[in-house]
Amino acid sequence: MAQTGHLTRTSMAAGEPWLSPVTRLRIIILGAVIGTWELVAASGLLLRDVVPSTLTIGRALVELLGHPDLKVTLAGYVLWIPAFYWHLYVTVSEVAIGLVIGGTMGLAVGLLLGANPFLAKAFERFLYYLGPTPKIVFFPVMIMWFGVGPESKIAMGTLSCFFPIVLSAAAGMRQIESVLIRVGRSFRLNTWQMVTKIYLPAMREPIVNGVRLGMGVAMIGTLLAETKLSNKGVGFMIIDAYNTFDMPRMYAVLLTLFVIAIGANTLVGRASRG
Amino acid sequence: MSAGATIRREAVPIVFGVACLLALVALIEVLIRMGWINPFIVPKPTDIVMSFERIIMEENILPRFFLTCGEALMASLMLSVAGISIGVLLHRSRIVRLATETWVAAVASAPLVLMYPLFLVIFGRSAWTIIMIAFVSALPPVILKTLEGLSGTRPVLINVGRSFKLTPSQLYWKILFPSALPTIFVGVRLGMIFALINIVGVEFLINFGGLGQLVNELAERYDLPGTYAAICFVILVSVLFFIGTERIERWLRPGT
Numbered sequence: 001m002a003q004t005g006h007l008t009r010t011s012m013a014a015g016e017p018w019l020s021p022v023t024r025l026r027i028i029i030l031g032a033v034i035g036t037w038e039l040v041a042a043s044g045l046l047l048r049d050v051v052p053s054t055l056t057i058g059r060a061l062v063e064l065l066g067h068p069d070l071k072v073t074l075a076g077y078v079l080w081i082p083a084f085y086w087h088l089y090v091t092v093s094e095v096a097i098g099l100v101i102g103g104t105m106g107l108a109v110g111l112l113l114g115a116n117p118f119l120a121k122a123f124e125r126f127l128y129y130l131g132p133t134p135k136i137v138f139f140p141v142m143i144m145w146f147g148v149g150p151e152s153k154i155a156m157g158t159l160s161c162f163f164p165i166v167l168s169a170a171a172g173m174r175q176i177e178s179v180l181i182r183v184g185r186s187f188r189l190n191t192w193q194m195v196t197k198i199y200l201p202a203m204r205e206p207i208v209n210g211v212r213l214g215m216g217v218a219m220i221g222t223l224l225a226e227t228k229l230s231n232k233g234v235g236f237m238i239i240d241a242y243n244t245f246d247m248p249r250m251y252a253v254l255l256t257l258f259v260i261a262i263g264a265n266t267l268v269g270r271a272s273r274g
Numbered sequence: 275m276s277a278g279a280t281i282r283r284e285a286v287p288i289v290f291g292v293a294c295l296l297a298l299v300a301l302i303e304v305l306i307r308m309g310w311i312n313p314f315i316v317p318k319p320t321d322i323v324m325s326f327e328r329i330i331m332e333e334n335i336l337p338r339f340f341l342t343c344g345e346a347l348m349a350s351l352m353l354s355v356a357g358i359s360i361g362v363l364l365h366r367s368r369i370v371r372l373a374t375e376t377w378v379a380a381v382a383s384a385p386l387v388l389m390y391p392l393f394l395v396i397f398g399r400s401a402w403t404i405i406m407i408a409f410v411s412a413l414p415p416v417i418l419k420t421l422e423g424l425s426g427t428r429p430v431l432i433n434v435g436r437s438f439k440l441t442p443s444q445l446y447w448k449i450l451f452p453s454a455l456p457t458i459f460v461g462v463r464l465g466m467i468f469a470l471i472n473i474v475g476v477e478f479l480i481n482f483g484g485l486g487q488l489v490n491e492l493a494e495r496y497d498l499p500g501t502y503a504a505i506c507f508v509i510l511v512s513v514l515f516f517i518g519t520e521r522i523e524r525w526l527r528p529g530t
Contacts, residue, residue, distance in 0.1 A: 120287075129517070136486075138505065140489065257385065
């Protein structure tokens with residue numbers, strides 16, 4: 001302990017900088033980006049108002065997240081909240097329902113394909129090649145099948161996340177050590193017990209990775225569908241800001257959305273490692 | 275076991291898969307004809323097949339295909355040049371890499387394609403909006419894979435180069451870059467796939483350009499067999515593109 005204290009005092013005495021060089025460089029880069037942005041905003045190099053000043057964007061951000069402009073009734077109480085949270089609730093609900101439906105289907109099909117080499121050889125190539133196709137082109141079909149309401153957006157989320165989850169689950173199933181499966185069989189576990197006690201715990205990492213990928217594409221699929229045809233949700237807010245040429249609001253919504261998406265991705269990523 | 279028997283054994287599941295797919299299509303056709311599925315929601319598969327000729331002849335599918343390919347090619351070129359250059363720069367400067375690599379990884383997980391209304395304002399309703407959104411969305415994987423490839427060069431190769439007293443430039447072009455090329459191509463391929471997805475998606479959303487616009491136009495006209503046929507064509511193009519780039523990747527990485 002004494003040695004540790006000595007080292008700490010020595011390093012402080014040597015006058016080590018308060019911020020590490022990496023942190024300082026990050027601050028410099030951020031400063032340069034904001035400075036360039038302000039210069040472009042002030043110069044009017046791009047169309048007027050297309051690049052508003054950071055202060056204007058900041059104000060729009062505060063208004064977006066803090067200005068109560070929507071009346072909601074909750075358990076008999078009338079509340080005023082910023083409309084963004086209601087739109088966010090709509091989008092998050094659509095993505096979550098899509099992820100649950102698509103994830104459950106993907107997991108079930110992935111387990112089946114992973115457990116049965118014949119079925120995997122027969123069908124997995126279709127899923128593998130369909131996975132990278134642009135799912136948004138299916139949106140007209142989803143509208144015809146499920147209508148113009150949230151159901152078609154949920155269907156887009158479901159369709160988008162199904163493919164990465166099924167492929168991850170099938171690959172994860174094949175990576176399970178055979179000794180674990182033999183242990184399960186030697187204990188005479190039934191199929192349900194094999195799935196819950198052996199397969200799923202052993203496949204946690206590939207499944208969580210698949211869910212992480214699936215969540216990202218479900219979010220994109222749902223939001224793009226909302227920008228195309230909707231009157232609620234964060235995607236609608238973005239296209240509404242475009243239609244009314246409210247650029248600060250568009251930047252504010254995009255920034256908030258990116259922070260949420262990156263945060264959600266980081267959380268699920270940590271879950272796979274932890 | 276003879277080679278013929280092995281091939282037959284390998285072919286059985288493939289034939290089974292294709293047969294199941296065809297059986298499903300036939301079942302849908304029967305259910306529609308029996309009135310169990312509404313033909314105003316799902317058109318008959320035979321009508322979809324018949325409408326292929328119509329969309330090829332009347333909807334200028336080939337010029338649209340080439341337009342989408344041109345946009346994809348332009349975006350791929352831009353993201354290859356910019357992504358590889360940025361990756362090389364980050365690899366050369368350790369401190370810049372430490373400061374920005376996590377940012378690039380974070381940006382890769384953000385739904386950047388949602389910025390398309392912003393690009394519409396900047397570039398107008400033109401091919402440049404589509405190309406730029408594809409470029410921006412697909413750039414992070416190219417940068418990250420370039421970094422991964424360069425950082426993964428075996429130290430023994432670099433030591434051999436140094437023992438031959440190669441200049442830093444020679445070390446890069448003779449050792450580091452060739453060694454990293456397969457991994458870099460994985461990034462470029464991922465980028466190209468993202469770019470194609472975003473190009474078709476934004477074409478559909480802004481109703482401009484090639485194949486994506488065709489799907490949107492046919493859907494707005496309520497031409498159901500045509501819409502389904504155009505979607506099938508988009509899927510076909512995506513699959514062929516995916517297989518083509520996969521073949522190139524296997525050629526570059528024979529061990530995988």
